[in-house]
Amino acid sequence: MTSFAERAQELRDEFALFDDWRDKLENVMDLGKALPPMEPALKTDASRVQGCQSQVWMVGTMEGDRLHFHAESDAILVKGLIALLLRLYDRLTPAEILANPPEVLKEIGLERYLTPSRSNGLYAMIGRIQAVAQAQAERTA
Protein backbone atom coordinates (compact mmCIF):
# COMPACT_ATOMS: atom_id res chain seq x y z
CA MET A 1 0.00 0.00 0.00
CA THR A 2 1.45 3.35 -1.05
CA SER A 3 1.89 6.14 1.46
CA PHE A 4 0.14 9.50 1.25
CA ALA A 5 3.42 11.14 0.20
CA GLU A 6 3.83 8.73 -2.72
CA ARG A 7 0.24 9.26 -3.83
CA ALA A 8 0.59 13.03 -3.69
CA GLN A 9 3.75 12.83 -5.79
CA GLU A 10 1.93 10.72 -8.38
CA LEU A 11 -0.74 13.41 -8.72
CA ARG A 12 1.93 16.12 -9.02
CA ASP A 13 3.67 14.18 -11.79
CA GLU A 14 0.43 13.49 -13.61
CA PHE A 15 -0.82 17.08 -13.56
CA ALA A 16 2.62 18.44 -14.52
CA LEU A 17 1.88 17.04 -17.99
CA PHE A 18 -0.87 19.61 -18.53
CA ASP A 19 0.07 23.22 -19.18
CA ASP A 20 -3.26 24.93 -18.98
CA TRP A 21 -6.35 24.94 -16.87
CA ARG A 22 -8.52 23.49 -19.65
CA ASP A 23 -6.36 20.37 -19.94
CA LYS A 24 -6.24 19.94 -16.17
CA LEU A 25 -9.99 20.24 -15.83
CA GLU A 26 -10.63 17.91 -18.73
CA ASN A 27 -8.33 15.39 -17.02
CA VAL A 28 -10.43 15.72 -13.85
CA MET A 29 -13.58 15.19 -15.95
CA ASP A 30 -12.04 12.09 -17.54
CA LEU A 31 -11.26 10.72 -14.08
CA GLY A 32 -14.87 11.44 -13.18
CA LYS A 33 -16.21 9.51 -16.13
CA ALA A 34 -14.09 6.53 -15.06
CA LEU A 35 -15.18 6.59 -11.39
CA PRO A 36 -16.98 3.32 -10.56
CA PRO A 37 -20.56 3.75 -9.35
CA MET A 38 -21.40 3.61 -5.66
CA GLU A 39 -23.70 0.89 -4.38
CA PRO A 40 -27.20 2.39 -4.49
CA ALA A 41 -27.91 1.15 -0.94
CA LEU A 42 -25.12 3.40 0.35
CA LYS A 43 -26.73 6.53 -1.14
CA THR A 44 -28.73 7.64 1.87
CA ASP A 45 -29.59 10.92 3.53
CA ALA A 46 -26.88 10.19 6.07
CA SER A 47 -24.23 9.71 3.41
CA ARG A 48 -25.18 12.89 1.52
CA VAL A 49 -22.61 15.66 1.63
CA GLN A 50 -24.14 19.14 1.85
CA GLY A 51 -22.56 22.17 0.24
CA CYS A 52 -22.51 21.11 -3.36
CA GLN A 53 -24.69 22.14 -6.30
CA SER A 54 -24.84 18.52 -7.43
CA GLN A 55 -25.70 15.56 -5.24
CA VAL A 56 -22.75 13.95 -3.46
CA TRP A 57 -22.69 10.86 -1.29
CA MET A 58 -19.72 9.63 0.70
CA VAL A 59 -19.27 6.95 3.36
CA GLY A 60 -16.21 5.32 4.92
CA THR A 61 -15.96 1.77 6.21
CA MET A 62 -13.06 0.24 8.14
CA GLU A 63 -11.13 -2.56 6.43
CA GLY A 64 -8.68 -3.77 9.04
CA ASP A 65 -6.91 -0.65 10.27
CA ARG A 66 -7.64 1.29 7.08
CA LEU A 67 -10.55 3.45 5.95
CA HIS A 68 -12.19 2.56 2.67
CA PHE A 69 -14.33 5.27 1.07
CA HIS A 70 -17.30 4.90 -1.22
CA ALA A 71 -18.44 8.05 -2.98
CA GLU A 72 -20.30 9.31 -6.01
CA SER A 73 -21.97 12.38 -7.49
CA ASP A 74 -24.38 13.05 -10.32
CA ALA A 75 -21.98 15.59 -11.87
CA ILE A 76 -18.94 14.42 -13.83
CA LEU A 77 -16.70 17.22 -12.56
CA VAL A 78 -17.53 16.37 -8.95
CA LYS A 79 -16.96 12.68 -9.65
CA GLY A 80 -13.54 13.69 -10.93
CA LEU A 81 -12.83 15.56 -7.71
CA ILE A 82 -13.97 12.50 -5.78
CA ALA A 83 -11.62 10.34 -7.84
CA LEU A 84 -8.72 12.63 -6.89
CA LEU A 85 -9.66 12.48 -3.20
CA LEU A 86 -9.94 8.70 -3.29
CA ARG A 87 -6.54 8.41 -4.94
CA LEU A 88 -5.13 10.44 -2.05
CA TYR A 89 -7.01 9.02 0.93
CA ASP A 90 -8.69 5.70 0.17
CA ARG A 91 -7.38 2.83 2.31
CA LEU A 92 -5.10 4.90 4.51
CA THR A 93 -5.26 4.68 8.29
CA PRO A 94 -7.37 7.36 10.00
CA ALA A 95 -4.18 8.71 11.60
CA GLU A 96 -2.48 9.10 8.21
CA ILE A 97 -5.56 10.84 6.76
CA LEU A 98 -5.65 13.29 9.64
CA ALA A 99 -1.92 13.96 9.45
CA ASN A 100 -2.08 14.93 5.75
CA PRO A 101 -4.26 17.85 4.66
CA PRO A 102 -4.75 17.96 0.87
CA GLU A 103 -2.20 20.71 0.13
CA VAL A 104 -1.27 18.87 -3.06
CA LEU A 105 -4.60 19.85 -4.62
CA LYS A 106 -3.43 23.46 -4.54
CA GLU A 107 -0.10 22.47 -6.08
CA ILE A 108 -1.80 20.79 -9.03
CA GLY A 109 -3.89 23.88 -9.76
CA LEU A 110 -7.15 23.20 -7.97
CA GLU A 111 -6.76 25.99 -5.40
CA ARG A 112 -9.72 27.80 -6.94
CA TYR A 113 -11.94 24.89 -5.88
CA LEU A 114 -10.80 24.85 -2.28
CA THR A 115 -12.90 27.58 -0.70
CA PRO A 116 -16.13 26.93 1.20
CA SER A 117 -18.18 29.27 -1.00
CA ARG A 118 -17.47 27.33 -4.19
CA SER A 119 -20.35 25.21 -5.35
CA ASN A 120 -18.34 22.14 -6.35
CA GLY A 121 -18.33 20.65 -2.86
CA LEU A 122 -14.62 19.81 -2.73
CA TYR A 123 -14.24 21.63 0.57
CA ALA A 124 -17.25 19.82 2.01
CA MET A 125 -16.00 16.43 0.78
CA ILE A 126 -12.59 16.94 2.39
CA GLY A 127 -14.42 17.88 5.57
CA ARG A 128 -16.39 14.63 5.39
CA ILE A 129 -13.25 12.51 4.86
CA GLN A 130 -11.55 14.16 7.82
CA ALA A 131 -14.65 13.84 10.02
CA VAL A 132 -14.97 10.12 9.26
CA ALA A 133 -11.27 9.63 9.99
CA GLN A 134 -11.57 11.63 13.21
CA ALA A 135 -14.53 9.54 14.38
CA GLN A 136 -12.64 6.31 13.69
CA ALA A 137 -9.49 7.60 15.37
CA GLU A 138 -11.47 8.45 18.50
CA ARG A 139 -13.16 5.06 18.48
CA THR A 140 -9.86 3.17 18.37
CA ALA A 141 -8.01 5.48 20.77
Next chain:
Amino acid sequence: MATEVRAAGDTLTFDPDAVRAAFPILGQEMNGRPMVFLDSGASTQKPEAVITAEAEFYRHDYANIHRGVYDLSQRASDAFDGARRKVQAFLGAADWREIVFTRNTTEAINLVAWSFLEPRLQAGDEILVTTMEHHSNIVPWQLVAMRHGAKVVAVPITDAGELDLAALKEMIGPRTKMLACTWVSNVLGTVNPVAEIIEIAHAAGVPVLLDAAQAVQHVAVDVQAVGADFLAFSAHKIYGPSGVGVLYGKREHLEAMPPWQGGGGIVDRVTFEGTTYGEIPFRFEAGTPDIAGVHGLGIALDWFGQFDIRAVEAHETRLMAEAQRALQQIPGLHPLGDPRHRTGALSFWVDGLHHQDVGAMLDLDGIAIRTGHHCAQPLHRRFGLEGSARASFGIYNNEADVAALADSLRYIVRKYG
Protein backbone atom coordinates in the same frame (compact mmCIF):
# COMPACT_ATOMS: atom_id res chain seq x y z
CA MET B 1 -18.80 59.92 -20.23
CA ALA B 2 -21.82 62.20 -20.23
CA THR B 3 -24.38 61.50 -17.54
CA GLU B 4 -26.88 64.26 -18.21
CA VAL B 5 -30.55 63.55 -18.49
CA ARG B 6 -31.86 63.81 -21.99
CA ALA B 7 -35.18 65.40 -22.81
CA ALA B 8 -38.04 62.99 -23.32
CA GLY B 9 -38.20 61.72 -26.88
CA ASP B 10 -34.55 62.55 -27.49
CA THR B 11 -33.45 58.92 -27.64
CA LEU B 12 -30.23 57.65 -29.12
CA THR B 13 -30.17 55.28 -32.02
CA PHE B 14 -29.53 51.86 -30.54
CA ASP B 15 -26.04 50.81 -31.56
CA PRO B 16 -25.12 47.47 -29.92
CA ASP B 17 -21.37 47.98 -30.42
CA ALA B 18 -21.41 51.43 -28.83
CA VAL B 19 -23.52 50.13 -25.96
CA ARG B 20 -21.10 47.29 -25.34
CA ALA B 21 -18.15 49.69 -25.38
CA ALA B 22 -19.74 51.60 -22.49
CA PHE B 23 -19.09 48.62 -20.17
CA PRO B 24 -15.38 48.50 -19.25
CA ILE B 25 -15.58 45.07 -17.57
CA LEU B 26 -16.70 43.33 -20.77
CA GLY B 27 -13.35 43.86 -22.48
CA GLN B 28 -11.53 41.35 -20.32
CA GLU B 29 -10.56 37.74 -20.88
CA MET B 30 -11.76 34.86 -18.71
CA ASN B 31 -9.69 31.67 -18.70
CA GLY B 32 -7.67 33.03 -21.61
CA ARG B 33 -10.70 33.64 -23.84
CA PRO B 34 -12.62 36.84 -24.56
CA MET B 35 -15.27 36.90 -21.85
CA VAL B 36 -18.84 36.18 -22.92
CA PHE B 37 -21.07 37.44 -20.14
CA LEU B 38 -24.44 35.68 -20.11
CA ASP B 39 -25.34 36.05 -16.44
CA SER B 40 -27.11 39.39 -16.45
CA GLY B 41 -30.20 37.82 -14.91
CA ALA B 42 -28.18 37.42 -11.71
CA SER B 43 -26.71 40.91 -11.96
CA THR B 44 -25.95 43.22 -14.84
CA GLN B 45 -22.59 44.89 -15.41
CA LYS B 46 -22.26 48.64 -14.98
CA PRO B 47 -21.65 51.26 -17.67
CA GLU B 48 -18.77 53.69 -17.20
CA ALA B 49 -21.31 56.47 -16.60
CA VAL B 50 -22.57 54.77 -13.42
CA ILE B 51 -19.12 53.82 -12.17
CA THR B 52 -17.80 57.34 -12.71
CA ALA B 53 -20.86 59.03 -11.27
CA GLU B 54 -20.73 57.05 -8.03
CA ALA B 55 -16.99 57.69 -7.61
CA GLU B 56 -17.42 61.39 -8.42
CA PHE B 57 -20.27 61.63 -5.94
CA TYR B 58 -17.94 60.39 -3.20
CA ARG B 59 -15.20 62.77 -4.38
CA HIS B 60 -17.29 65.93 -4.54
CA ASP B 61 -20.86 65.69 -3.27
CA TYR B 62 -21.04 63.19 -0.42
CA ALA B 63 -22.44 63.85 3.05
CA ASN B 64 -25.32 62.36 5.00
CA ILE B 65 -28.67 63.49 3.70
CA HIS B 66 -31.79 65.24 5.01
CA ARG B 67 -31.55 67.32 8.17
CA GLY B 68 -28.16 68.76 7.07
CA VAL B 69 -28.16 72.56 7.06
CA TYR B 70 -24.87 72.99 5.24
CA ASP B 71 -24.45 73.16 1.48
CA LEU B 72 -22.66 69.83 0.99
CA SER B 73 -25.38 67.86 2.79
CA GLN B 74 -27.95 69.76 0.78
CA ARG B 75 -26.22 68.75 -2.46
CA ALA B 76 -26.18 65.10 -1.41
CA SER B 77 -29.86 65.34 -0.41
CA ASP B 78 -30.70 66.88 -3.78
CA ALA B 79 -29.00 63.98 -5.57
CA PHE B 80 -30.88 61.48 -3.41
CA ASP B 81 -34.25 63.19 -3.89
CA GLY B 82 -33.50 63.62 -7.57
CA ALA B 83 -32.95 59.89 -7.92
CA ARG B 84 -36.34 59.25 -6.34
CA ARG B 85 -37.98 61.45 -8.95
CA LYS B 86 -36.08 59.66 -11.70
CA VAL B 87 -37.42 56.34 -10.42
CA GLN B 88 -40.91 57.83 -10.25
CA ALA B 89 -40.67 58.95 -13.87
CA PHE B 90 -39.13 55.64 -14.94
CA LEU B 91 -41.99 53.64 -13.40
CA GLY B 92 -44.71 56.09 -14.43
CA ALA B 93 -45.77 56.56 -10.79
CA ALA B 94 -48.20 59.35 -9.96
CA ASP B 95 -46.25 60.68 -6.99
CA TRP B 96 -42.64 60.63 -5.77
CA ARG B 97 -43.88 59.61 -2.32
CA GLU B 98 -44.84 56.25 -3.81
CA ILE B 99 -41.15 55.35 -4.27
CA VAL B 100 -39.45 53.69 -1.28
CA PHE B 101 -35.75 52.83 -1.36
CA THR B 102 -34.81 49.44 0.04
CA ARG B 103 -31.71 47.24 -0.17
CA ASN B 104 -33.08 45.05 -2.95
CA THR B 105 -36.22 43.48 -4.40
CA THR B 106 -36.29 40.90 -1.62
CA GLU B 107 -36.39 43.54 1.09
CA ALA B 108 -39.11 45.43 -0.79
CA ILE B 109 -41.27 42.28 -0.86
CA ASN B 110 -40.62 41.62 2.82
CA LEU B 111 -41.67 45.18 3.60
CA VAL B 112 -45.04 44.65 1.90
CA ALA B 113 -45.46 41.23 3.53
CA TRP B 114 -44.91 42.56 7.05
CA SER B 115 -46.22 46.10 6.89
CA PHE B 116 -49.12 45.80 4.44
CA LEU B 117 -50.31 42.19 4.57
CA GLU B 118 -49.47 40.88 8.03
CA PRO B 119 -51.83 43.22 9.95
CA ARG B 120 -54.80 42.19 7.80
CA LEU B 121 -54.14 38.44 7.65
CA GLN B 122 -56.37 35.90 9.41
CA ALA B 123 -56.48 32.13 9.79
CA GLY B 124 -57.68 30.45 6.59
CA ASP B 125 -56.64 33.34 4.34
CA GLU B 126 -54.71 32.63 1.17
CA ILE B 127 -51.85 34.39 -0.56
CA LEU B 128 -51.62 33.49 -4.23
CA VAL B 129 -48.22 33.23 -5.88
CA THR B 130 -47.27 31.38 -9.06
CA THR B 131 -45.22 28.26 -9.69
CA MET B 132 -42.64 30.36 -11.56
CA GLU B 133 -41.80 32.65 -8.62
CA HIS B 134 -38.30 33.29 -7.31
CA HIS B 135 -37.96 32.17 -3.68
CA SER B 136 -37.91 35.87 -2.73
CA ASN B 137 -41.52 36.11 -3.81
CA ILE B 138 -42.54 32.93 -1.95
CA VAL B 139 -40.73 32.79 1.37
CA PRO B 140 -41.65 36.26 2.73
CA TRP B 141 -45.33 35.39 2.22
CA GLN B 142 -44.86 32.00 3.89
CA LEU B 143 -43.34 33.69 6.93
CA VAL B 144 -46.33 35.99 7.46
CA ALA B 145 -48.78 33.22 6.57
CA MET B 146 -47.29 30.90 9.21
CA ARG B 147 -47.88 33.47 11.91
CA HIS B 148 -51.63 33.55 11.22
CA GLY B 149 -52.52 30.08 9.99
CA ALA B 150 -52.86 31.42 6.46
CA LYS B 151 -51.62 29.60 3.33
CA VAL B 152 -49.47 30.37 0.34
CA VAL B 153 -50.98 28.76 -2.76
CA ALA B 154 -49.31 28.57 -6.18
CA VAL B 155 -51.14 29.20 -9.44
CA PRO B 156 -49.90 26.55 -11.90
CA ILE B 157 -48.10 27.12 -15.17
CA THR B 158 -48.40 25.32 -18.50
CA ASP B 159 -45.80 23.07 -20.15
CA ALA B 160 -44.81 26.04 -22.31
CA GLY B 161 -43.98 27.92 -19.12
CA GLU B 162 -46.88 30.35 -19.18
CA LEU B 163 -49.18 31.23 -16.31
CA ASP B 164 -52.46 29.30 -16.36
CA LEU B 165 -54.88 32.24 -16.33
CA ALA B 166 -57.93 29.98 -16.24
CA ALA B 167 -56.59 28.39 -13.05
CA LEU B 168 -55.90 31.83 -11.59
CA LYS B 169 -59.54 32.83 -12.19
CA GLU B 170 -60.73 29.69 -10.44
CA MET B 171 -58.35 29.95 -7.50
CA ILE B 172 -58.83 33.61 -6.66
CA GLY B 173 -61.68 34.21 -4.25
CA PRO B 174 -62.89 35.67 -0.99
CA ARG B 175 -60.10 34.01 1.00
CA THR B 176 -57.40 35.51 -1.23
CA LYS B 177 -55.74 38.45 0.50
CA MET B 178 -52.86 39.07 -1.90
CA LEU B 179 -51.54 38.07 -5.30
CA ALA B 180 -47.75 38.16 -5.69
CA CYS B 181 -46.61 37.53 -9.22
CA THR B 182 -43.47 37.98 -11.22
CA TRP B 183 -43.59 40.16 -14.33
CA VAL B 184 -40.79 38.21 -16.03
CA SER B 185 -39.63 34.75 -14.91
CA ASN B 186 -35.97 34.65 -13.90
CA VAL B 187 -35.68 31.09 -15.26
CA LEU B 188 -38.09 30.78 -18.19
CA GLY B 189 -37.93 34.37 -19.36
CA THR B 190 -41.72 34.29 -19.63
CA VAL B 191 -43.24 37.76 -19.81
CA ASN B 192 -46.52 37.53 -17.92
CA PRO B 193 -49.58 39.47 -19.10
CA VAL B 194 -49.53 41.54 -15.93
CA ALA B 195 -52.26 44.02 -16.89
CA GLU B 196 -54.66 41.13 -17.48
CA ILE B 197 -53.55 39.39 -14.27
CA ILE B 198 -54.10 42.55 -12.23
CA GLU B 199 -57.52 43.04 -13.81
CA ILE B 200 -58.51 39.52 -12.71
CA ALA B 201 -57.20 40.16 -9.19
CA HIS B 202 -58.81 43.55 -8.81
CA ALA B 203 -62.15 42.18 -9.99
CA ALA B 204 -61.92 39.90 -6.94
CA GLY B 205 -60.79 42.78 -4.72
CA VAL B 206 -57.26 41.39 -4.35
CA PRO B 207 -54.22 43.67 -4.29
CA VAL B 208 -51.24 42.70 -6.45
CA LEU B 209 -47.49 42.91 -5.94
CA LEU B 210 -45.38 42.59 -9.07
CA ASP B 211 -41.83 41.30 -8.81
CA ALA B 212 -40.25 43.33 -11.59
CA ALA B 213 -36.63 42.38 -10.86
CA GLN B 214 -36.34 40.72 -14.28
CA ALA B 215 -38.70 43.10 -16.08
CA VAL B 216 -37.58 46.73 -15.74
CA GLN B 217 -34.38 46.18 -17.76
CA HIS B 218 -36.15 44.39 -20.61
CA VAL B 219 -39.71 45.68 -21.13
CA ALA B 220 -41.52 49.01 -20.89
CA VAL B 221 -42.88 49.44 -17.37
CA ASP B 222 -45.74 51.74 -16.35
CA VAL B 223 -47.22 51.03 -12.93
CA GLN B 224 -50.35 53.10 -13.56
CA ALA B 225 -51.01 51.56 -16.96
CA VAL B 226 -50.93 48.03 -15.51
CA GLY B 227 -52.59 49.07 -12.24
CA ALA B 228 -50.05 47.50 -9.87
CA ASP B 229 -50.61 48.03 -6.16
CA PHE B 230 -46.96 47.29 -5.44
CA LEU B 231 -43.93 46.71 -7.62
CA ALA B 232 -40.38 45.85 -6.62
CA PHE B 233 -37.07 45.88 -8.48
CA SER B 234 -33.32 46.02 -7.84
CA ALA B 235 -30.87 48.62 -9.12
CA HIS B 236 -28.15 46.06 -9.78
CA LYS B 237 -30.20 44.29 -12.44
CA ILE B 238 -30.73 47.47 -14.45
CA TYR B 239 -27.09 48.51 -14.84
CA GLY B 240 -27.02 50.28 -11.46
CA PRO B 241 -25.11 49.56 -8.27
CA SER B 242 -25.74 46.61 -5.97
CA GLY B 243 -27.32 47.27 -2.58
CA VAL B 244 -30.25 49.42 -3.70
CA GLY B 245 -33.79 48.26 -4.34
CA VAL B 246 -37.06 50.02 -5.02
CA LEU B 247 -40.56 49.47 -3.76
CA TYR B 248 -43.35 51.25 -5.58
CA GLY B 249 -46.59 51.31 -3.61
CA LYS B 250 -49.87 53.10 -4.33
CA ARG B 251 -50.05 56.12 -2.09
CA GLU B 252 -53.24 55.02 -0.32
CA HIS B 253 -51.59 51.69 0.59
CA LEU B 254 -48.34 53.23 1.83
CA GLU B 255 -50.23 55.87 3.87
CA ALA B 256 -52.07 53.08 5.68
CA MET B 257 -48.94 51.04 6.43
CA PRO B 258 -47.00 51.24 9.71
CA PRO B 259 -43.19 51.33 9.65
CA TRP B 260 -41.57 47.92 9.38
CA GLN B 261 -38.14 48.68 10.76
CA GLY B 262 -37.62 51.25 13.48
CA GLY B 263 -34.83 53.78 13.51
CA GLY B 264 -33.78 57.26 12.58
CA GLY B 265 -35.32 59.07 9.67
CA ILE B 266 -38.76 57.51 9.96
CA VAL B 267 -40.18 59.40 12.88
CA ASP B 268 -42.10 62.52 13.56
CA ARG B 269 -41.73 62.76 17.35
CA VAL B 270 -39.94 60.36 19.69
CA THR B 271 -40.49 60.16 23.43
CA PHE B 272 -40.06 57.14 25.69
CA GLU B 273 -43.83 56.95 25.97
CA GLY B 274 -44.25 56.54 22.23
CA THR B 275 -43.31 57.70 18.79
CA THR B 276 -45.39 59.13 15.99
CA TYR B 277 -44.44 58.09 12.51
CA GLY B 278 -43.21 60.34 9.78
CA GLU B 279 -44.54 60.80 6.29
CA ILE B 280 -44.24 58.32 3.45
CA PRO B 281 -41.86 57.27 1.99
CA PHE B 282 -39.42 58.23 4.79
CA ARG B 283 -41.45 56.16 7.26
CA PHE B 284 -40.07 53.06 5.51
CA GLU B 285 -36.46 54.18 5.20
CA ALA B 286 -35.02 53.72 8.68
CA GLY B 287 -31.35 54.53 9.09
CA THR B 288 -28.82 56.00 6.68
CA PRO B 289 -29.52 54.62 3.21
CA ASP B 290 -27.02 53.73 0.48
CA ILE B 291 -26.84 57.38 -0.58
CA ALA B 292 -24.25 56.98 -3.32
CA GLY B 293 -25.96 53.80 -4.50
CA VAL B 294 -29.30 55.56 -4.86
CA HIS B 295 -27.55 58.32 -6.80
CA GLY B 296 -25.95 55.58 -8.92
CA LEU B 297 -29.40 54.14 -9.63
CA GLY B 298 -30.54 57.56 -10.80
CA ILE B 299 -27.57 57.75 -13.17
CA ALA B 300 -28.21 54.20 -14.38
CA LEU B 301 -31.80 55.15 -15.22
CA ASP B 302 -30.53 58.27 -17.05
CA TRP B 303 -28.15 56.06 -19.00
CA PHE B 304 -30.75 53.40 -19.75
CA GLY B 305 -33.32 56.06 -20.60
CA GLN B 306 -31.12 57.28 -23.48
CA PHE B 307 -32.34 54.32 -25.47
CA ASP B 308 -35.78 53.65 -26.82
CA ILE B 309 -36.94 50.68 -24.71
CA ARG B 310 -38.61 49.22 -27.81
CA ALA B 311 -35.24 49.15 -29.59
CA VAL B 312 -33.65 47.48 -26.54
CA GLU B 313 -36.47 44.96 -26.43
CA ALA B 314 -36.21 44.24 -30.16
CA HIS B 315 -32.44 43.71 -29.93
CA GLU B 316 -32.69 41.37 -26.94
CA THR B 317 -35.66 39.45 -28.31
CA ARG B 318 -33.85 38.85 -31.60
CA LEU B 319 -30.74 37.59 -29.77
CA MET B 320 -32.75 35.26 -27.57
CA ALA B 321 -34.65 33.83 -30.50
CA GLU B 322 -31.34 33.23 -32.23
CA ALA B 323 -29.95 31.54 -29.11
CA GLN B 324 -33.01 29.34 -28.77
CA ARG B 325 -32.79 28.33 -32.43
CA ALA B 326 -29.08 27.50 -32.17
CA LEU B 327 -29.39 25.61 -28.88
CA GLN B 328 -32.40 23.57 -30.00
CA GLN B 329 -30.33 22.15 -32.84
CA ILE B 330 -27.89 20.58 -30.39
CA PRO B 331 -28.91 16.94 -29.87
CA GLY B 332 -29.96 16.19 -26.30
CA LEU B 333 -30.23 19.85 -25.31
CA HIS B 334 -33.67 21.02 -24.17
CA PRO B 335 -34.72 24.62 -23.52
CA LEU B 336 -36.93 24.97 -20.46
CA GLY B 337 -40.39 26.12 -21.53
CA ASP B 338 -41.37 27.78 -24.76
CA PRO B 339 -43.38 30.88 -23.86
CA ARG B 340 -44.81 33.05 -26.64
CA HIS B 341 -43.26 36.14 -25.09
CA ARG B 342 -39.81 35.57 -23.63
CA THR B 343 -37.14 37.98 -22.50
CA GLY B 344 -33.94 37.94 -20.47
CA ALA B 345 -33.46 34.29 -19.58
CA LEU B 346 -33.08 31.09 -21.57
CA SER B 347 -32.61 28.00 -19.40
CA PHE B 348 -31.91 24.51 -20.62
CA TRP B 349 -30.82 21.06 -19.63
CA VAL B 350 -28.77 18.43 -21.40
CA ASP B 351 -29.53 14.71 -21.39
CA GLY B 352 -27.03 12.83 -19.23
CA LEU B 353 -25.07 15.90 -18.21
CA HIS B 354 -25.35 17.76 -14.91
CA HIS B 355 -25.89 21.52 -15.23
CA GLN B 356 -22.86 22.07 -13.02
CA ASP B 357 -20.68 20.28 -15.58
CA VAL B 358 -22.16 22.42 -18.35
CA GLY B 359 -21.32 25.60 -16.41
CA ALA B 360 -17.80 24.48 -15.54
CA MET B 361 -17.03 23.58 -19.15
CA LEU B 362 -18.48 26.83 -20.51
CA ASP B 363 -16.29 28.69 -18.02
CA LEU B 364 -13.25 27.13 -19.71
CA ASP B 365 -14.34 28.84 -22.92
CA GLY B 366 -14.72 32.17 -21.13
CA ILE B 367 -18.51 31.94 -21.04
CA ALA B 368 -20.30 33.03 -17.86
CA ILE B 369 -23.69 31.45 -17.25
CA ARG B 370 -25.46 30.42 -14.04
CA THR B 371 -26.29 26.87 -13.01
CA GLY B 372 -28.48 25.46 -10.26
CA HIS B 373 -32.08 26.05 -9.25
CA HIS B 374 -31.82 29.85 -9.67
CA CYS B 375 -33.81 30.27 -6.43
CA ALA B 376 -36.81 28.69 -8.15
CA GLN B 377 -37.02 25.13 -6.81
CA PRO B 378 -40.80 24.74 -7.22
CA LEU B 379 -40.49 25.77 -10.88
CA HIS B 380 -37.77 23.20 -11.57
CA ARG B 381 -39.75 20.52 -9.75
CA ARG B 382 -42.70 21.36 -12.01
CA PHE B 383 -40.52 20.33 -14.95
CA GLY B 384 -39.09 17.29 -13.13
CA LEU B 385 -35.66 18.88 -12.73
CA GLU B 386 -33.34 19.66 -9.83
CA GLY B 387 -31.78 22.58 -11.66
CA SER B 388 -30.81 23.91 -15.04
CA ALA B 389 -28.22 25.95 -16.89
CA ARG B 390 -29.30 29.53 -17.58
CA ALA B 391 -28.00 31.93 -20.18
CA SER B 392 -29.35 35.40 -19.49
CA PHE B 393 -29.02 38.44 -21.68
CA GLY B 394 -28.44 42.14 -21.28
CA ILE B 395 -28.34 45.23 -23.43
CA TYR B 396 -24.66 44.61 -24.26
CA ASN B 397 -24.88 41.06 -25.61
CA ASN B 398 -24.51 40.43 -29.32
CA GLU B 399 -24.55 37.75 -32.02
CA ALA B 400 -20.95 36.78 -31.29
CA ASP B 401 -21.96 35.90 -27.69
CA VAL B 402 -24.74 33.65 -28.95
CA ALA B 403 -22.42 31.98 -31.47
CA ALA B 404 -19.74 31.39 -28.79
CA LEU B 405 -22.33 29.83 -26.46
CA ALA B 406 -23.68 27.53 -29.17
CA ASP B 407 -20.18 26.49 -30.34
CA SER B 408 -19.04 25.69 -26.82
CA LEU B 409 -22.21 23.77 -26.01
CA ARG B 410 -21.87 21.68 -29.18
CA TYR B 411 -18.35 20.70 -28.08
CA ILE B 412 -19.41 19.90 -24.50
CA VAL B 413 -22.37 17.79 -25.57
CA ARG B 414 -20.28 15.89 -28.10
CA LYS B 415 -17.54 15.19 -25.55
CA TYR B 416 -19.54 14.52 -22.38
CA GLY B 417 -23.25 14.30 -23.26
